Structures are given as structure tokens and as C-alpha cells.
Amino acid sequence: MSSARDRMVVTWLADGGFRIGELCGLHLIDLHLREGAGCGQCRSRHVHICHRETNPNGARAKTKHPWRIDGGTVHGGLIRRASPAMVHAYFEYLTTEYPSDVEHGMLLVQLHGANRGEPLAAAAVRGMLARASKRADVGKVRPHAFRHQFATDVLEASGGNSIIARDAGGWASATTVEQVYGHADIDDPTFSAALDHVWGRTK
Template sequence: MAERAVSPTSGAVRWVVVDSQTYVLHLEVTGYLASLRARGCSPNTERVYAGRLALYLNYCHMRRLQWNAPGFTGLSLLQQWLVDTPLPARIKLPAPHTVRCRSRGTANAVMTVVAEFLRFGALHGWVASRTTDLLAQPKLLRFTPPGYDPGERGQHRHIQAAAFRFKSTQAGYEDLSPAQIRHMIASVSRARDRFLIALLACTGLRIGEALGLHREDLHLLASSRIVGCGIDGPHVHVRRRTDNPNRALAKSRFPRNVPVTAELVTLYTDYQYERDRVPQALGESMVFVNLFRTARGRPMTYPNTKEMFDRLGRTVGHACRPHMLRHSAATRWLRDGVDRDVVQRLLGHVSPLSMSTVSQLVQAAIP
């Protein structure tokens, strides 16, 4: 099982995989998770990968397979087992209740992590090459995505594709209308939550980027030259920091700045008034802090934020996820005629291929 481990000396938080009976570390998986940290992956990525690899090890134990030599049949059955096996109910429900299973997209994500782990094992001599040879197969790209260079003779159309992957339709582009966003903001009673919702909708920040903001990142005056910033107008700086106490991490390694509206500045002023009434929060440098629960004044975490958005979704009667607000910002910018290159920079996309996908999805979503 995947476990959260805290160092007794430094307090550093890591994710590990242990035997559920003896709590002995699975050294190879734990080593792979350590490599994710070395590459600068977020703690949330580490947590998700730990859970998926624990699931793989449990499957191998159940099928009496060696995890480092599952064979073609073992991997094929794992792929099908992932979508056929019912998930445990979130709460105890009286029978009969709806049985939930993993989607094909989720199964593909698990198989991708397993394949990466096995390839990592091959580099360290834990996994034989005959196993990793099973993970990919040659494929000819008949249709290429926008911006893809097939080569002068089409040589780049021949690629190695994942061998164990379901064909699945692309997920729909989920955004929120301006009226829905206004309703969300009006439906929360706390100034902090109103500011967070409006910030995500205005700037298109990822939730990790928002939770990782420091107060020094908010330049909300008409001119910020007094603090050494030459950018005119109110704006937000997005910076990647690896030492945030709430483990929030900006995905992009490149800093950027995003302009904000006067309305957002007003909502931040309301939040500041609410925050200043909590003495524990006065010395905290992070923007978003706990004000209404234990550990007041401490930075908000991913679970805190998810709980807030889940409650909000039940209140307004539709799904409310932070990433939908990011999509809403992209939709608004493209509808308003903002150049795609500018939108790419505002969203923090490094690859133009990511922006091409966003543009296609947005165009499909615009009536």
C-alpha cells in the first residue's frame, strides 16, 4: 500500500510503498518514487504514482506473478482487470447501490505508470529487457497533430506506441460560463473562497500555482516600481518553488506573469480584511491560509481546497473543479481574439502542441 512518510529529523514528506502486513519498504518502487522527486515532480504526482504502483503490486500478488516479469499475458489481463474490477464504495451504502469501475482512461493512466516503472527497473538491472520489449509496438501515424513535423520523407510518422492501451475518446472540454462563475462566487460566504474562485477564473492558474502563491507575488497596484517590478498594471507573478510548506508546486519551471482585473483586486481587499482578523495568519507569507479550522494561519493544502470545491458543487448543482476555471479563462481569451501564442504564455504551456490541443477543444466548445 502507498503510505505518506515523514522524516523524524527534517520533517520532509515523502511517499513510499510498503507491505501491508509487515510495513517493509518495497525498495524498487520507493527508489522509483525518489527519482520522481529528483526530477522535480510535484508531491501530488508522487502520491498518485505510489497508489498506482501499489495497485500493480497487489495485482501481481493476487495473480502470483513476479512484478518484474509479469509477461505478456499478465500485462494484458492487468489492463482488463483494471476496468472490470469494481471500486470500493466511498461510503457504506445500503444494497443495491451503483457499482463504480475505472474508466478506460484511468486504466490507461495506470498502465503508463507501470510501464515507466518497469523501464526504470530495466535501467537498474531489476527488470529483463524482454519485459520492457513488450511495452511498446511500432505504429504509423496516418494523421499528425497540428505543429508535428513528420520529416522530409515522413520518417517521423513511424513511432513506438504503448502496447497496452485502450482506445478511448478524448475527454470533453469542461469549462464554466461567466454566469456559472458569478453564481459560484455569490454562493460562498467567505471572502477567501470568493477570491480563490475569481483568481482561477481570471488568470487561468493551475490550483497548485494558486496555492503556491506568496504575498510578494501579488502586484495589484497600477505601478509596482516601488518594489522593483517594471510591469505596468495589476498582475500576478507565478513562480515555481520547491519549499512551500503546503507542498504546492507550480507545474511550469518557467516564471510568468498574468494581468488581473480591478474586480479581482477588490475581492483581494475583502479577503485581506477577513484574514487580518485571524492573529495566527498575520505573519504567514503564503496567500491562501486556513482561517476557519484547526491549524489556523497555516497554508491551505490540496485536500482543503478539494473539500471546498466539492461543497460548492453540491450547493450550485453542477461540477466545480479548479481546472474547469482554467479552461474558462482559456476560452474567454480565445473568444476575445487574444493571439494563441499569448494565451500559451498566460497558461504556462511550454509546448505549442499543448496549445494546439487547447485551441481545438475550445473551438469545439464554442457554439
């Protein structure tokens, strides 16, 4: 990966289990990457995935959880925890490549050409992954493959707890992961331990 943006895309797909529409639809305001964020909904670093019909790149989150902006802080949406590597990749991208004159507030932008600074579309991310996988000679890599691997890794690290896997990946129903119902506390120590294992903080 030649750019910090592309490294961030791969890191966020791998560590966050994002759908491509979720990732491309993020706005900077959706990111709460310091502990103790003002939303009060998650003590750890996290992201609010908010369904928006008006994103200029056409990207949309699949799920439509209620959300709002109150006092400049996003509340609600689908909350996804952020790994240390995700936070590092974000700050590298923001400080080295993100154009200073962008006004739309979307996270992922085009870096070159006449459309520099415009929101990055899902098709562009798919193209970037296809080119990178071809250069690496690993076969075609699709964004959703990262999501499947994320679910597998969280299930394995949590001892098969499909509630944790469901909530870590933001599936609407536990039946997508396994026939389990309930809700895991995203600050639960088991939840945190599973993510730490997947993120390489424990072996």
C-alpha cells in the first residue's frame, strides 16, 4: 500500500469488520477515537456508523439505527469499537494526506487529480484492493472477505460467543452469526479480551 489512506482502509476493514458502505460513508464527526468520548455510549475508542441518504459518494450504512448530533457530538447509530492500529492508521492519514480545504467532512477522500478532496466511492476502494491483491499475487481480494475473517477471528477468540461476534461486527441479528439472541455489553471484559486478541495485543 503506497498511501496512508489505503493502509487505513485495509486496517479498518480488517480490525473493524466494516461493510464497504459503512466505511465509505463515515464522516470525521462519527469518530470518537479518544477514550471517554462525549457521547457517553462507550468508554473505549469507537466509531458511530450512521445511515445517511445524502452522502455525496452514495455510500450508505446498511443498518438504520437512530442517531443524532447534539452539541457537535454524534450519538446513536451503530457503535463499533476501534483497535489501536485503527487509531494509528487514522492519525497517520489525517496528518499526512487529508486535504486541509475539505468541507464535506467525509473521512475517505480522493488524493489526486481533478477530484482531489472529493469523497471516495466504494467502487474506488474495490479497485484499490483489486490492484493491491494483483500486485501481491494473492488472488482477488474483496472488501467483504475482511468482514468474514473478522467474524471468524472474534468467534474463535471469544470461545464461540456469537453474541460478542454479532455485536463486534454490527450484524443486525445474531442468527447471521449463529442462532443466539441477546446483547453483549461492549465494555464487557470478555468482549474487550476477544478484540485485544484479534488486534494482536494478546497471544
